[in-house]
Amino acid sequence: MKITFIRPNLFDQRSTDAMTPLCFAILKGLTSEKHEVVFHDERLAPLPVNDHPDLVAMTVETYTARRSYQIAADYRRRGVKVVMGGYHPTFLPEEALQFADAIVIGDAEAVWHQVLEDAENNALSPIYQGEEFPCLDGIKFDRSIFQGKKYAPVTLVQYGRGCKYSCDFCSIRAFYGSNLRQRPIGQVIDEIKRHAGKFLFLVDDNIFVNGDQARELFEALIPLKKKWFCQVSIDIAKDPELVELMRKSGCISALFGFESLNTDNLKQMAKSWNVHYGSYGDSIRVIQDAGIMIYGTFVFGYDQDTRDSFEEAVDFAIDHKFYLANFNPLTPMPGARLYDRMVAEGRMLYDRWWLDENYRYGHATFTPLGMTAEELTAGCFRARRKFNTLSSILKRGMAWRTNMRDVYRLGLYWMSNVVSRREVYRKQDRVLGAEDIPVEWLDDQADVDPLKVITL
Ligand code: B12
Ligand code: SF4
Structure with a gap:
């Protein structure tokens, strides 16, 4: 599969103090070599237009949620599957699921291989969650994806x-x-x-x-x-x-x-x-x-x-x-x-x-x-x-x-x-996400009843 990793910014603009996002070094370390992985950090450069991988994996924090949902909506409009993980989808899975095909709750280590297998078989489940907190012994950080990028x-x-x-x-x-x-x-x-x-x-x-x-x-x-x-x-x-x-x-x-x-x-x-x-x-x-x-x-x-x-x-x-x-x-x-x-x-x-x-x-x-x-x-x-x-x-x-x-x-x-x-x-005073995307996109993109409570 072709997989695009995305680290969204708070706003659709570049930052001067970006640091390497460790979660993607971990995800890369957990991803088999048979997959082709490309990584984009929106804090460093604008995201590519018309990117068409088999799967997009995004990390989503509360401050980046609005921007993440905008990016995800664009990919999904073109038929690309999107999986989200990190703090925000963990706390609000039902909200994130309105904008993603699948979400990972909590740490990635125990479930990422399953996400990849299901994505390959076109059979993603909405929610992935490890049964317990994974042990950190043996965890592998593959920082090769950061090479050539201008981080602090x-x-x-x-x-x-x-x-x-x-x-x-x-x-x-x-x-x-x-x-x-x-x-x-x-x-x-x-x-x-x-x-x-x-x-x-x-x-x-x-x-x-x-x-x-x-x-x-x-x-x-x-x-x-x-x-x-x-x-x-x-x-x-x-x-x-x-x-x-x-x-x-x-x-x-x-x-x-x-x-x-x-x-x-x-x-x-x-x-x-x-x-x-x-x-x-x-x-x-x-x-x-x-x-x-x-x-x-x-x-x-x-x-x-x-x-x-x-x-x-x-x-x-x-x-x-x-x-x-x-x-x-x-x-x-x-x-x-x-x-x-x-x-x-x-x-x-x-x-x-x-x-x-x-x-x-x-x-x-x-x-x-x-x-x-x-x-x-x-x-x-x-x-x-x-x-x-x-x-x-x-x-x-x-x-x-x-x-x-x-x-x-x-x-x-x-x-x-x-x-x-x-x-x-x-x-200071900036609207989160890209300002030129009207708020209606939230309703347009919602293909799941927002009030539906997902039992975890
Ligand atoms: C270092 C750090 C920073 C650095 C930048 C880090 C970077 N790489 O760019 C600095 C200091 C610049 C920073 C800034 C901010 N930060 Co900060 N930061 C952290 C900190 C301390 C460590 C991040 C890290 O490396 N974690 C280690 C990795 C391995 O953990 P992880 O990201 O959680 O990933 C694991 C899981 O969450 C999951 N996962 C995560 N993403 C994904 C994606 C997929 C697809 C999958 C499957 C799984 C998955 O799997 C991973 C492995 O198990 C975290 C706290 C923390 N413990 O994470 C706060 C934290 C993430 N930051 C936070 C905040 C609020 C901010 C700011 C918004 C603060 C502000 N008001 O401006 C800014 C945002 C800046 C920006 N432009 O986005 C909050 C987010 C809270 C929330 N509910 O969203 C945290 C949790 C701190 C806190 N105490 O609350 N931050
Ligand atoms: S619970 Fe721990 S990490 Fe969170 S603010 Fe308090 S001292 Fe800091």
């Missing part, structure tokens, strides 16, 4: 899946539940030795799932002399020795979800543990003393937030000389507990914001209690702009222990801040 010069590597925490807004917990899986460390190290350049992004949802495993991973990374980034829960700061080991193993920056400076908000989102082992100030000190640059993320719109919360958070991030920071309106994602609560409380502004032609990227999707939805949108955009002003970049840059510690950090600091500043303006 960083190698994405996955050690494990899932998170030990359960924040109410989070898609990870909704996707993996309490399941935590790690690959054998030897396999991760071999893969890095074979494929990675100088910079790695360990894409685990939380690299600090448990202290012993993190220690073992960091120790194994030391001899490789790589520079790496990750996402980690801030409770790692309770163990300064482990943080020091993290730095020694090459970690130069880590993303921490601070989310809010208000403890009642943290409680509401089930993230009180953020300040359980030490105040933010104490944790930041441990991390920055070790030389790790902090990428802090904040959300606004929980019940205790007011119009003053934005300024407070952005000043906090600038004063603590964060390497990068993001200030997002809290956005209820289907599948997450927060979404169900907002729907139950009648606070959502759209039926399905991710498909709505009136929704704009960066805008509030629900009515907060402490301000209006417009104030929430404006406050986040203001905070992002303030954090990315030249004076803020210069002020934050003057940090000898972290952002100016060595040539790698300094280079990364400036490059990332320039990109971040540009991205703030590029995405």
Whole structure:
């Protein structure tokens, strides 16, 4: 079969910060050599016109759902079968099935061979779902499909899946539940030795799932002399020795979800543990003393937030000389507990914001209690702009222990801040998907009753 893999963008436009989508390295690794595979990443180049493979496989996230459905509709109009997988079809299978011939729920590893066999026999089932979470031992990443494409010069590597925490807004917990899986460390190290350049992004949802495993991973990374980034829960700061080991193993920056400076908000989102082992100030000190640059993320719109919360958070991030920071309106994602609560409380502004032609990227999707939805949108955009002003970049840059510690950090600091500043303006206020495709396409393409509930 001829198979086209597609990574849709949020909008019908190119991005400047695209990274290799690991799910396609996995799918390629699972696909027999007898099939001819072509891969298109819409963030890098426009999709080909009149492509006519036997099967299209797309990865779909909530923010890319509208664009994915538009692309799928175009292929299906020409009689090409489309299979979708990833977060969004997993959470909303009945919606995705209006636009795909088949969907894969959850991880691909256990079912992809069956999808291919059924597609070859022209006998696709609507839904594929593995019986349990597949073991990650032996997983093969075939990165050959990324060759010749202009991705950011960083190698994405996955050690494990899932998170030990359960924040109410989070898609990870909704996707993996309490399941935590790690690959054998030897396999991760071999893969890095074979494929990675100088910079790695360990894409685990939380690299600090448990202290012993993190220690073992960091120790194994030391001899490789790589520079790496990750996402980690801030409770790692309770163990300064482990943080020091993290730095020694090459970690130069880590993303921490601070989310809010208000403890009642943290409680509401089930993230009180953020300040359980030490105040933010104490944790930041441990991390920055070790030389790790902090990428802090904040959300606004929980019940205790007011119009003053934005300024407070952005000043906090600038004063603590964060390497990068993001200030997002809290956005209820289907599948997450927060979404169900907002729907139950009648606070959502759209039926399905991710498909709505009136929704704009960066805008509030629900009515907060402490301000209006417009104030929430404006406050986040203001905070992002303030954090990315030249004076803020210069002020934050003057940090000898972290952002100016060595040539790698300094280079990364400036490059990332320039990109971040540009991205703030590029995405804000944009309609998701291609703007010139009218909203009626949703009804036109629906060949399944949207209200039909599929029993999984
Ligand atoms: C690294 C990363 C990024 C990187 C880019 C990564 C890249 N390659 O381009 C950056 C930082 C740029 C980024 C940006 C964004 N991201 Co991001 N990102 C991630 C992260 C941490 C890892 C992705 C990864 O490599 N996963 C490893 C692969 C192997 O897992 P996977 O993609 O889930 O694939 C498996 C299954 O899902 C399934 N599968 C997936 N697709 C398909 C397709 C088919 C056909 C099949 C059969 C199976 C299948 O099989 C795979 C193997 O088992 C994920 C969290 C996560 N754990 O996935 C968030 C995540 C995907 N991102 C998320 C979001 C929201 C975004 C942004 C929209 C944020 C924003 N507000 O701007 C942007 C979008 C940018 C864009 N242009 O699209 C959310 C999506 C939530 C949702 N419900 O859709 C996630 C889940 C984070 C979270 N905590 O909620 N992201
Ligand atoms: S710590 Fe991060 S990955 Fe874990 S549940 Fe909370 S938001 Fe999700």
